[in-house]
Amino acid sequence: MNVQFLGGAGEVGRSAVFVNDALLLDFGIKTDSPPQYPIGDIDPEAVVVSHGHLDHAGAVPSLLSGDARPPIHWTPPTYELALTLARDTLKLHGGTPQCPFTEEDVRRVTEVSEPHGYREAFEAAGHRVEFFNAGHIPGSAHVLVDDGETRLLYTGDFHTGTQRLVSPTTERPDADVVITESTYADVEHEPREAVESRFVDSVRTTLWEGGTVVVPAFAIGRTQELMLVCDAHDIDCYVDGMGKEVTRLLRQNPEFLRDGEAMRKANSNARFVTGRDGQRKRIADQSTVIITTAGMLSGGPAMTYIPEIHANPVNKLCFSGYQVEGTPGREILETGSAELGGRHLQVSAQVESYDFSAHADRDGLRSFLEAYRGTPLLVNHGDSCAWFAGQLESEGHDAQAPELGETVEV
Numbered sequence: 001m002n003v004q005f006l007g008g009a010g011e012v013g014r015s016a017v018f019v020n021d022a023l024l025l026d027f028g029i030k031t032d033s034p035p036q037y038p039i040g041d042i043d044p045e046a047v048v049v050s051h052g053h054l055d056h057a058g059a060v061p062s063l064l065s066g067d068a069r070p071p072i073h074w075t076p077p078t079y080e081l082a083l084t085l086a087r088d089t090l091k092l093h094g095g096t097p098q099c100p101f102t103e104e105d106v107r108r109v110t111e112v113s114e115p116h117g118y119r120e121a122f123e124a125a126g127h128r129v130e131f132f133n134a135g136h137i138p139g140s141a142h143v144l145v146d147d148g149e150t151r152l153l154y155t156g157d158f159h160t161g162t163q164r165l166v167s168p169t170t171e172r173p174d175a176d177v178v179i180t181e182s183t184y185a186d187v188e189h190e191p192r193e194a195v196e197s198r199f200v201d202s203v204r205t206t207l208w209e210g211g212t213v214v215v216p217a218f219a220i221g222r223t224q225e226l227m228l229v230c231d232a233h234d235i236d237c238y239v240d241g242m243g244k245e246v247t248r249l250l251r252q253n254p255e256f257l258r259d260g261e262a263m264r265k266a267n268s269n270a271r272f273v274t275g276r277d278g279q280r281k282r283i284a285d286q287s288t289v290i291i292t293t294a295g296m297l298s299g300g301p302a303m304t305y306i307p308e309i310h311a312n313p314v315n316k317l318c319f320s321g322y323q324v325e326g327t328p329g330r331e332i333l334e335t336g337s338a339e340l341g342g343r344h345l346q347v348s349a350q351v352e353s354y355d356f357s358a359h360a361d362r363d364g365l366r367s368f369l370e371a372y373r374g375t376p377l378l379v380n381h382g383d384s385c386a387w388f389a390g391q392l393e394s395e396g397h398d399a400q401a402p403e404l405g406e407t408v409e410v
């Protein structure tokens with residue numbers, strides 16, 4: 001088997017792995033400015049997508065812009081999420097170099113889509129392929145690929161810890177080689193229960209004081225996780241932005257949720273914002289919780305809420321995930337001020353950060369990889385892949401970190 005790294009090698013973003021010059025695993029976007037896409041000019045016979053995040057599924061429609069119509073295999077939620085992301089990219093950037101596909105390409109996705117559940121083996125480009133729950137977001141999968149001689153496990157993004165939205169990964173299918181993500185290889189997450197209780201205490205305090213809490217959250221996974229947290233602790237919340245649509249989609253496939261009934265309850269506890277008739281400004285005046293995109297304040301309805309609440313020190317801004325360098329979210333965390341929608345904001349509201357990560361941390365990665373001792377490991381999807389591969393080697397693993405464009409014979 002040969003495995004070529006077209007993206008996601010030594011970086012987070014634009015994941016793409018080409019197996020035996022035939023089967024493509026993921027085809028993502030790296031959201032730099034300008035955005036970056038997987039390298040090379042490939043003609044896959046079939047495509048398999050591990051999960052519905054932009055950095056894994058974002059460029060998939062562009063594979064259909066020529067005459068080729070490779071089937072695209074994924075779980076039902078991944079299909080729905082990839083379509084939603086594609087339509088959002090079209091809406092925001094259609095017709096510019098920041099959108100690598102057309103509306104027609106997106107329509108073709110619906111024609112070639114082949115959804116599969118977990119543990120339902122299927123054939124793709126002459127390979128036997130099987131999905132296993134990866135515990136990252138609904139529908140996220142570890143992908144096992146067998147070409148008849150070699151079994152490759154592509155972990156995709158995964159989480160070994162418990163979240164309210166999805167069950168953690170537990171299956172460790174036999175494999176001859178493993179491509180593993182390493183996003184948080186050098187981080188130890190605070191236990192989720194502790195994060196949650198700090199978050200809930202802080203939100204309650206602000207509500208008692210009559211303040212407003214804005215929680216910037218990614219649309220996919222994080223918004224729903226926070227809805228579940230609020231409902232579990234009897235905290236009313238508003239939900240705004242793309243997370244509303246994603247919540248609706250995820251509820252259509254409750255078998256990919258940890259607890260469909262809990263999600264149904266959280267959904268009825270939340271109030272979804274339409275944004276009509278100045279509704280957002282009125283909500284921002286209430287003592288309440290607002291869960292809204294964008295998670296790093298790079299757009300979305302948060303751009304309306306933050307200017308409304310930023311000047312009052314009773315109010316609170318609770319980030320719910322990692323803030324990438326160069327985003328307004330990171331700027332506010334580090335300096336207490338940022339350029340938002342063309343306006344300089346000095347934030348007097350309290351600013352806090354909570355790590356609701358959906359990735360395995362240092363210990364999580366190690367406990368997962370323990371099942372693959374003696375199996376060659378290829379480390380990707382991280383900012384320090386080479387460092388982590390070195391760490392694994394020193395712990396007795398057989399590990400390497402392929403570079404962008406490298407082909408590895410396994």
Ligand SMILES: [Zn+2]
Nearest residue numbers: 051053136157
């Ligand atoms: Zn992901």
